[in-house]
Amino acid sequence: MLDRLRDIVGDKGLIADPGEMAPWLTDWRERRQGRALCVVAPASTAEAAAVMRLCAEQGQPVFPVGGNTGLCFGAVPESGRAEKPGIVLSLRRMNKIRAIDRAGNIATVDAGVVLGDLHTAAANAGRQFPLHLGSEGSAQIGGLISTNAGGTGVVRYGPMRDLVAGLEVVLADGRVLDDLAALRKDNTGYMLRHLFIGAEGTLGIITGAALRLHPQTPNTAHAWVSVADAAAAVALLAAMQDRAGSAIQAFELVSASQFELVVRHVERIRIPFDAIPVWSVLIELSSEDGSTDLGAVLEEVLGDCLEKGTVVDAVVAASQQQADEFWHVRHSVSEANKKEGIGVVHDVAVRTSDVAGFIAAADVVAAARYPQAVTQVVCHLGDGNVHYILMFQRAFWASLPDTEAFALEVEQAVHDVAARFRGTFSAEHGVGRKLTEELERLADPLRYELMGKVKALFDPHELMNPGVLLPAKAG
Amino acid sequence: MLDRLRDIVGDKGLIADPGEMAPWLTDWRERRQGRALCVVAPASTAEAAAVMRLCAEQGQPVFPVGGNTGLCFGAVPESGRAEKPGIVLSLRRMNKIRAIDRAGNIATVDAGVVLGDLHTAAANAGRQFPLHLGSEGSAQIGGLISTNAGGTGVVRYGPMRDLVAGLEVVLADGRVLDDLAALRKDNTGYMLRHLFIGAEGTLGIITGAALRLHPQTPNTAHAWVSVADAAAAVALLAAMQDRAGSAIQAFELVSASQFELVVRHVERIRIPFDAIPVWSVLIELSSEDGSTDLGAVLEEVLGDCLEKGTVVDAVVAASQQQADEFWHVRHSVSEANKKEGIGVVHDVAVRTSDVAGFIAAADVVAAARYPQAVTQVVCHLGDGNVHYILMFQRAFWASLPDTEAFALEVEQAVHDVAARFRGTFSAEHGVGRKLTEELERLADPLRYELMGKVKALFDPHELMNPGVLLPAKAG
Numbered sequence: 040m041l042d043r044l045r046d047i048v049g050d051k052g053l054i055a056d057p058g059e060m061a062p063w064l065t066d067w068r069e070r071r072q073g074r075a076l077c078v079v080a081p082a083s084t085a086e087a088a089a090v091m092r093l094c095a096e097q098g099q100p101v102f103p104v105g106g107n108t109g110l111c112f113g114a115v116p117e118s119g120r121a122e123k124p125g126i127v128l129s130l131r132r133m134n135k136i137r138a139i140d141r142a143g144n145i146a147t148v149d150a151g152v153v154l155g156d157l158h159t160a161a162a163n164a165g166r167q168f169p170l171h172l173g174s175e176g177s178a179q180i181g182g183l184i185s186t187n188a189g190g191t192g193v194v195r196y197g198p199m200r201d202l203v204a205g206l207e208v209v210l211a212d213g214r215v216l217d218d219l220a221a222l223r224k225d226n227t228g229y230m231l232r233h234l235f236i237g238a239e240g241t242l243g244i245i246t247g248a249a250l251r252l253h254p255q256t257p258n259t260a261h262a263w264v265s266v267a268d269a270a271a272a273v274a275l276l277a278a279m280q281d282r283a284g285s286a287i288q289a290f291e292l293v294s295a296s297q298f299e300l301v302v303r304h305v306e307r308i309r310i311p312f313d314a315i316p317v318w319s320v321l322i323e324l325s326s327e328d329g330s331t332d333l334g335a336v337l338e339e340v341l342g343d344c345l346e347k348g349t350v351v352d353a354v355v356a357a358s359q360q361q362a363d364e365f366w367h368v369r370h371s372v373s374e375a376n377k378k379e380g381i382g383v384v385h386d387v388a389v390r391t392s393d394v395a396g397f398i399a400a401a402d403v404v405a406a407a408r409y410p411q412a413v414t415q416v417v418c419h420l421g422d423g424n425v426h427y428i429l430m431f432q433r434a435f436w437a438s439l440p441d442t443e444a445f446a447l448e449v450e451q452a453v454h455d456v457a458a459r460f461r462g463t464f465s466a467e468h469g470v471g472r473k474l475t476e477e478l479e480r481l482a483d484p485l486r487y488e489l490m491g492k493v494k495a496l497f498d499p500h501e502l503m504n505p506g507v508l509l510p511a512k513a514g
Numbered sequence: 515m516l517d518r519l520r521d522i523v524g525d526k527g528l529i530a531d532p533g534e535m536a537p538w539l540t541d542w543r544e545r546r547q548g549r550a551l552c553v554v555a556p557a558s559t560a561e562a563a564a565v566m567r568l569c570a571e572q573g574q575p576v577f578p579v580g581g582n583t584g585l586c587f588g589a590v591p592e593s594g595r596a597e598k599p600g601i602v603l604s605l606r607r608m609n610k611i612r613a614i615d616r617a618g619n620i621a622t623v624d625a626g627v628v629l630g631d632l633h634t635a636a637a638n639a640g641r642q643f644p645l646h647l648g649s650e651g652s653a654q655i656g657g658l659i660s661t662n663a664g665g666t667g668v669v670r671y672g673p674m675r676d677l678v679a680g681l682e683v684v685l686a687d688g689r690v691l692d693d694l695a696a697l698r699k700d701n702t703g704y705m706l707r708h709l710f711i712g713a714e715g716t717l718g719i720i721t722g723a724a725l726r727l728h729p730q731t732p733n734t735a736h737a738w739v740s741v742a743d744a745a746a747a748v749a750l751l752a753a754m755q756d757r758a759g760s761a762i763q764a765f766e767l768v769s770a771s772q773f774e775l776v777v778r779h780v781e782r783i784r785i786p787f788d789a790i791p792v793w794s795v796l797i798e799l800s801s802e803d804g805s806t807d808l809g810a811v812l813e814e815v816l817g818d819c820l821e822k823g824t825v826v827d828a829v830v831a832a833s834q835q836q837a838d839e840f841w842h843v844r845h846s847v848s849e850a851n852k853k854e855g856i857g858v859v860h861d862v863a864v865r866t867s868d869v870a871g872f873i874a875a876a877d878v879v880a881a882a883r884y885p886q887a888v889t890q891v892v893c894h895l896g897d898g899n900v901h902y903i904l905m906f907q908r909a910f911w912a913s914l915p916d917t918e919a920f921a922l923e924v925e926q927a928v929h930d931v932a933a934r935f936r937g938t939f940s941a942e943h944g945v946g947r948k949l950t951e952e953l954e955r956l957a958d959p960l961r962y963e964l965m966g967k968v969k970a971l972f973d974p975h976e977l978m979n980p981g982v983l984l985p986a987k988a989g
Contacts, residue, residue: 142751143898144755186701189699214960216958217958218958221865222938223668224899225941226712227938227940227945227953228712228713228953228984229964233707234708237703238704254760256760277616281640281802284729285802286802327761328806331803332805335805390697391618392617393618423618423698463702465700465702466701478702481702482703483693485690492971493704493971496971508703
């Protein structure tokens with residue numbers, strides 16, 4: 040098997056040495072450990088297809104990996120079958136930007152391109168690729184598509200799903216589905232593309248993609264708004280949509296309990312109010328057009344809302360420096376939480392109109408069942424995506440007999456609250472190996488049954504990332 | 515069978531009288547004639563599911579119909595089996611707007627709601643539903659989703675696919691897939707929704723939908739621009755995107771040959787130039803925000819393009835009346851063509867960057883093979899959607915031995931040109947029964963094979979609109 044793989048990808052494309060392989064067998068936080076025959080890195084779609092054909096012939100599972108930045112163990116190779124450990128398939132050598140079509144607003148890229156490199160290439164063409172997240176320096180396009188990545192731009196541009204105009208996919212039998220024409224309109228039958236987006240590598244291997252570029256938006260304005268509660272933030276969002284819906288670039292809702300930790304643990308933090316607001320809304324507007332005074336638009340809408348009582352207080356950034364200070368506070372959340380204690384973080388989404396109700400209901404459950412925790416909210420309000428956090432002190436955590444079981448219990452309690460609002464337990468992080476049981480527990484049974492049938496259709500021999508999303512049957 | 519159907523839907527929901535049934539057995543242009551046991555109109559999702567269960571038990575095909583405004587015979591009932599003619603399923607009695615969620619920007623509706631009624635309901639809530647097309651007074655939501663309708667708003671808001679946030683679908687076995695939570699973010703497994711969008715009723719019956727609303731855009735500006743060729747129009751589009759990409763509401767490219775017919779056949783036509791431009795671009799910008807002078811933005815971009823030579827001449831509408839005059843010319847195209855002769859109309863799409871190349875190549879083919887025709891272009895340039903028209907005089911058409919065979923030959927010739935640019939032969943009209951052979955001829959074979967497998971998965975007994983999209987096997 041190793042020799043035949045080497046024949047396909049060459050020495051440069053094969054890692055079989057246990058020491059060199061080690062980082063490929065675990066997630067980046069090193070919480071979970073897998074096993075594989077080797078790591079294979081094809082340099083082209085043809086090589087990837089040949090590798091897949093060989094694995095299909097040999098019955099060896101294939102575990103695709105992108106930048107390995109996921110949080111749900113979706114890239115940890117665990118076949119569950121001692122005699123068929125499978126291979127890790129890395130697309131890092133497939134890192135070419137194949138073409139930038141400026142008039143068509145399409146970038147066609149290899150799946151191994153790193154997100155940050157695509158940002159640079161788009162900017163060089165006078166365009167932007169508007170997906171932004173913390174790991175953009177290492178996350179790869181194939182993984183970002185396979186996990187339907189989110190990030191801060193979703194309120195305006197949608198998640199990765201909305202930015203994919205076409206795919207190139209190696210199927211489980213090694214055939215290549217070429218869907219890179221990237222037409223804006225095409226009504227000739229079933230849309231298969233969306234099955235692969237967010238499938239976490241369980242239906243095929245994405246080797247290339249056609250991605251939508253957008254115009255650059257150099258004109259920006261920023262505000263930090265104090266509101267009394269989450270319901271007021273929802274009303275403010277509606278008012279802002281009425282007046283400048285197409286220009287809303289970010290709309291983030293954060294609880295005082297969260298920003299208090301930022302002030303406590305992070306340096307160079309400036310709050311533009313006398314005290315941290317009970318609830319803060321951070322807003323960015325942006326536009327291609329330089330002639331609109333977006334700061335004036337913000338002031339007008341916020342002024343109206345102050346009069347109506349929707350808003351308690353507001354500061355529009357007077358300079359880019361002040362805007363940077365606002366966002367520095369928002370972006371320091373992870374650092375502060377890490378310093379504070381053990382945060383059980385949830386990636387819940389409900390409808391925007393249900394965010395206030397969800398937070399209130401989750402607070403009731405948290406107060407009753409986990410009085411040891413402080414609850415914090417960091418919410419992409421425009422998407423209804425609530426990172427609801429229960430923060431425990433390290434001493435309490437150390438006193439637990441089984442921290443994993445406890446964390447699962449907390450998570451299930453919060454997921455159940457989301458389910459009461461028809462919400463989801465995984466808005467942007469995916470399922471991976473971490474949440475397969477939650478998926479089975481919470482998914483609509485009919486949808487879950489159909490998912491199993493789709494899996495069987497595309498991957499009848501369970502070779503594509505088995506054990507991710509759906510439990511491995513052959514295990 | 516009729517009695518059992520009547521038990522489910524009542525007298526009001528059943529038409530079995532041949533005279534009353536007649537309009538349901540043909541398309542609105544009465545070009546193709548079908549046959550059915552009866553027309554069934556359930557009043558609820560539960561009734562629709564019960565009808566489907568009965569049909570599954572009896573092996574009777576189900577032919578769903580919306581407003582019957584399609585152009586490809588997708589709603590004509592033709593089972594191809596004498597003993598199993600099947601039923602026509604109309605959702606016209608399911609016409610309730612279930613809920614408008616203003617903060618969440620979601621309208622949840624029955625599939626039988628007429629598009630125009632949704633426009634009204636959205637406007638009453640201070641929002642818009644931005645899908646607009648000629649038949650909006652009768653086209654129904656279920657049909658618009660099943661055909662992934664396009665229209666003039668696609669350049670900004672995307673086709674129907676981009677406006678669907680959730681679906682309720684009755685499957686072939688009568689079970690109901692409830693996917694109406696309408697979350698902006700949900701990464702919990704395979705995205706099945708997009709399979710049903712554009713499936714033309716062949717995988718399930720859409721009984722309800724959650725649709726995305728958008729803010730209203732009362733601030734508008736309009737321009738009529740003269741350009742030398744299609745390539746210049748593409749360059750103008752790119753310049754307009756740079757400056758005002760988010761505000762482009764319409765961007766239409768029309769050949770002089772087309773507008774000459776409008777001037778010849780339609781009344782109250784005013785052209786704001788001394789002569790009809792060789793190529794005309796009609797642009798609308800619009801914004802939520804009233805403070806931006808969109809007319810000034812148009813003038814600035816067009817002024818730059820005049821200097822660079824991209825644009826020959828341009829008029830920005832000085833009043834709403836003049837803007838209405840511009841668009842009256844554009845919207846008179848169908849009327850003019852009907853009066854002129856026999857137009858063989860194509861619904862081709864290529865990438866925007868390939869539009870100029872496609873038109874040039876199609877002109878070469880048309881001139882060589884059909885010198886009797888005048889060629890006309892009406893193009894939604896932002897979507898790459900070219901309605902390429904060969905206009906024949908009636909006398910020539912009457913001299914043909916077989917007009918249908920001739921039309922098919924013309925169509926195939928133009929479709930072949932589109933295929934050379936990786937374009938599609940059906941951008942927004944769908945496949946229906948009209949273009950199943952073109953789909954088989956032109957689709958990527960692997961994609962076509964997978965489509966057949968998806969069909970077999972969802973509809974193993976071929977009861978869902980058999981013969982549409984894919985040829986009926988049981989026929």
